[in-house]
Amino acid sequence: MFLLGLAGLLTRRNLIFTLMCVEVMLNASGLAFVAAGSRWGQVDGQVMFLFIVAMAAAEVSVGLAMVLQFHREHPTLDSDAGDEMRG
Amino acid sequence: MLNLLWLAPALPLTSAVLLAIFGSRWPRKLVSLAGVGSIGLAAVASMLVAWSFLTAPPPGNAFVLPLWTWMAAGSFRPEFGLYLDPVSLLMLLVVTFVGFLIHLYSTEYMRGDEGYARFFAYMNLFVASMLLLVLGSNLLVLYMGWEGVGLCSYLLIGFWYRDAANVRAANKAFLVTRIGDTAFAIGLFLLFTQLGTLDIQQLMQRAQSQWPAGSTLAIAAAALLLGGAVGKSAQLPLQTWLPDAMAGPTPTSALIHAATMVTAGVYLIARTHVLFTLAPEVQLVVAVIGAATLLMAACSALVQRDIKRVLAYSTISQIGYMFLALGLGAWSAAMFHFMTHAFFKALLFLAAGAVIQSLHHEQDMFRMGGLRRELPVAFWSFVIGGSALAGLPLLTAGFFSKDLILWQSWAGLNGSIWFWLCGMLGALLTSLYTYRLVFLVFYGTAKSHVSERPGLAIKLPLAVLCVLSIFAGYLDTPPHFGGVPRLSNFLNSTLPALEEVHVGPVITEVTTALTASLVFLAGFSLAYLLYYRRRVEQPAESALARFWAAGWGFDTLYSWIFVRPFVWLAEVNRRDIVDSLYTALASLTQASNGLLQRTETGHVRWYASGLAIGSAVFLGLVWWMR
Numbered sequence A: 001m002f003l004l005g006l007a008g009l010l011t012r013r014n015l016i017f018t019l020m021c022v023e024v025m026l027n028a029s030g031l032a033f034v035a036a037g038s039r040w041g042q043v044d045g046q047v048m049f050l051f052i053v054a055m056a057a058a059e060v061s062v063g064l065a066m067v068l069q070f071h072r073e074h075p076t077l078d079s080d081a082g083d084e085m086r087g
Numbered sequence B: 001m002l003n004l005l006w007l008a009p010a011l012p013l014t015s016a017v018l019l020a021i022f023g024s025r026w027p028r029k030l031v032s033l034a035g036v037g038s039i040g041l042a043a044v045a046s047m048l049v050a051w052s053f054l055t056a057p058p059p060g061n062a063f064v065l066p067l068w069t070w071m072a073a074g075s076f077r078p079e080f081g082l083y084l085d086p087v088s089l090l091m092l093l094v095v096t097f098v099g100f101l102i103h104l105y106s107t108e109y110m111r112g113d114e115g116y117a118r119f120f121a122y123m124n125l126f127v128a129s130m131l132l133l134v135l136g137s138n139l140l141v142l143y144m145g146w147e148g149v150g151l152c153s154y155l156l157i158g159f160w161y162r163d164a165a166n167v168r169a170a171n172k173a174f175l176v177t178r179i180g181d182t183a184f185a186i187g188l189f190l191l192f193t194q195l196g197t198l199d200i201q202q203l204m205q206r207a208q209s210q211w212p213a214g215s216t217l218a219i220a221a222a223a224l225l226l227g228g229a230v231g232k233s234a235q236l237p238l239q240t241w242l243p244d245a246m247a248g249p250t251p252t253s254a255l256i257h258a259a260t261m262v263t264a265g266v267y268l269i270a271r272t273h274v275l276f277t278l279a280p281e282v283q284l285v286v287a288v289i290g291a292a293t294l295l296m297a298a299c300s301a302l303v304q305r306d307i308k309r310v311l312a313y314s315t316i317s318q319i320g321y322m323f324l325a326l327g328l329g330a331w332s333a334a335m336f337h338f339m340t341h342a343f344f345k346a347l348l349f350l351a352a353g354a355v356i357q358s359l360h361h362e363q364d365m366f367r368m369g370g371l372r373r374e375l376p377v378a379f380w381s382f383v384i385g386g387s388a389l390a391g392l393p394l395l396t397a398g399f400f401s402k403d404l405i406l407w408q409s410w411a412g413l414n415g416s417i418w419f420w421l422c423g424m425l426g427a428l429l430t431s432l433y434t435y436r437l438v439f440l441v442f443y444g445t446a447k448s449h450v451s452e453r454p455g456l457a458i459k460l461p462l463a464v465l466c467v468l469s470i471f472a473g474y475l476d477t478p479p480h481f482g483g484v485p486r487l488s489n490f491l492n493s494t495l496p497a498l499e500e501v502h503v504g505p506v507i508t509e510v511t512t513a514l515t516a517s518l519v520f521l522a523g524f525s526l527a528y529l530l531y532y533r534r535r536v537e538q539p540a541e542s543a544l545a546r547f548w549a550a551g552w553g554f555d556t557l558y559s560w561i562f563v564r565p566f567v568w569l570a571e572v573n574r575r576d577i578v579d580s581l582y583t584a585l586a587s588l589t590q591a592s593n594g595l596l597q598r599t600e601t602g603h604v605r606w607y608a609s610g611l612a613i614g615s616a617v618f619l620g621l622v623w624w625m626r
Helices: A002-011 A015-040 A044-073 B002-022 B028-055 B086-109 B116-135 B139-157 B164-195 B200-210 B216-232 B241-247 B250-259 B261-271 B273-278 B280-302 B307-327 B331-358 B376-390 B397-411 B417-442 B456-475 B486-491 B509-533 B543-549 B554-572 B577-599 B604-625
Strands: B063-069 B079-084
Touching (some): B079 B086, B079 B116, B086 B116, B086 B261, B086 B331, B086 B456, B086 B486, B139 B200, B139 B216, B139 B241, B139 B250, B139 B261, B164 B200, B216 B261, B216 B273, B241 B250, B261 B273, B261 B331, B280 B417, B307 B417, B331 B376, B331 B486, B376 B509, B397 B456, B417 B509
16 A cells, blocks of 8 residues: 555656645555554554644645645646756 | 264165155155255265274274174074175265265156156165165175165166056066076075075185185085176176166166166175185186176177167176176276276266257167257266276276276286287277267267256266266376375275286286277277268168177077977966866866756656655665664
């Protein structure tokens, strides 16, 4: 599931899809934490997942705001269009 | 009274500093007063000193005025002191007195110049440096004065700096004399390391006691000092700067490039004569240089068009006589000729300045003529100064001093008939070019309009110098003319006495004097025939004349040997070899910057993949290292 998200992140150029892929990757890592917690009988895995969920919410809100701003600057959602600062 | 000695260099120095700082704001009257007055007071001070020196000679016929220790670094403790003996007294009097007359002259000559205060500041600084050179008890003080006069010479040659040619002439003078100065400086190092002092008197004593005659060290030291003297006194092979130095204002040429500074080399050799006596080979070289220079410069003077260049070459030639005398061991004869030469050459230059000024800065002799009635003062000055230069028998100062040198060139310790012949030939040429100048400028038809006549400040110095050019010779007359060698006797308390070795039935003082008179007459009549009777209107145009006029092609030669290879090297090395190391470093940085710049694509996905690959590699490493 993590690799699926990563592949999507690398191949899709639409920013919305990029964000969704990041969500997928976050969930994959959360799932891995929970699985690892139940495997070794530790509660830390579930605590970590709660953190990840909170962080994902914050990330999505900031990310969507940036996407909106990006769309206002460029009339597209293509992430490669934002290469003004290339070297 | 002798303690007043320090005033002589201090007064002009103070005035130079004041003029340099406030001169541009002071009114002209005040500038003239400071500029001329300081030299006048210095002259008065030196006369008082001379009077007390002559009436009550100090013990050992030398007076030392220690002022302070210049610096103290281990065993190197040069004293800053003044030293007065007959030789430096003679120089002191000539420098201050002739300097005063020339300053007085300058007040009128430079009247309309915008750099009036600057001019007097330089001139005063020059006199101060020259007096330090002359009076320094220590070779280091002498060297300081030596460099000071070099600096002032440079500043004054390039005085009218808006003309690039003047600036080039100044640079040339500075660079060429610098070659000699470097040799002199190395000579000082050698003397100090070997003898452990730079005090001139101690140095001479130690040299005499520690170095056997003809030892390598003595020869090296004497040769290095000779290098310095040759550069300053414009002798072969460093004579090329003096004719170009005429770019400066005429009073400068009179003071620096005729009467005083260029004779500093003569003074240096006379001052350190012990070293030269210890190195007979070098002394012979001095004589040969003098003889060669006097002939070469006299030939060049013969074909010049520019009135000042004739005088410049004649100065080189006359200093050649002094070197000849020094090389022959006739030390006091050289100093005697120095004195008379200072008077009559200053007179000639100042008179030439009067002519040039009244003709709107015309310097070409072939465009002058018939000025005898228009400028009687300049005419008589030229006749008297020229006759002294050419050695008009019995009447003028130049005859006696030159006659002494000619006599010594044969009869003296190292004399030979060849030096005598060179001297006689030189005397013939001198007489020829001098009267060529007089006939061209003052006789014939007038070609230029005289715009202004010299005023009192020009006439007075000319008159005084005329009198001196005639009567200074009676200070030291040969026995056959009823005289007593007063000056020689006076100088001989410091310098070795003149010796007469080669005296035979034919070789006598009288025959030399008679030959010199005949030679003078021959030169005069030749000039009369060529330039008065047959009135040559154009300069000679043969290849030889061109060769001579260009100073025997020395400038071209040096240009080929030194200047061009240097310029070539500079062009080759324009992109500095050492620099390329640093440019390589810079371009390496730039290249790697470009390489890294490529990775900054601005595409988020590239960065993300970079992160992913990086972490994959890192995890792989951790896995592999496990």
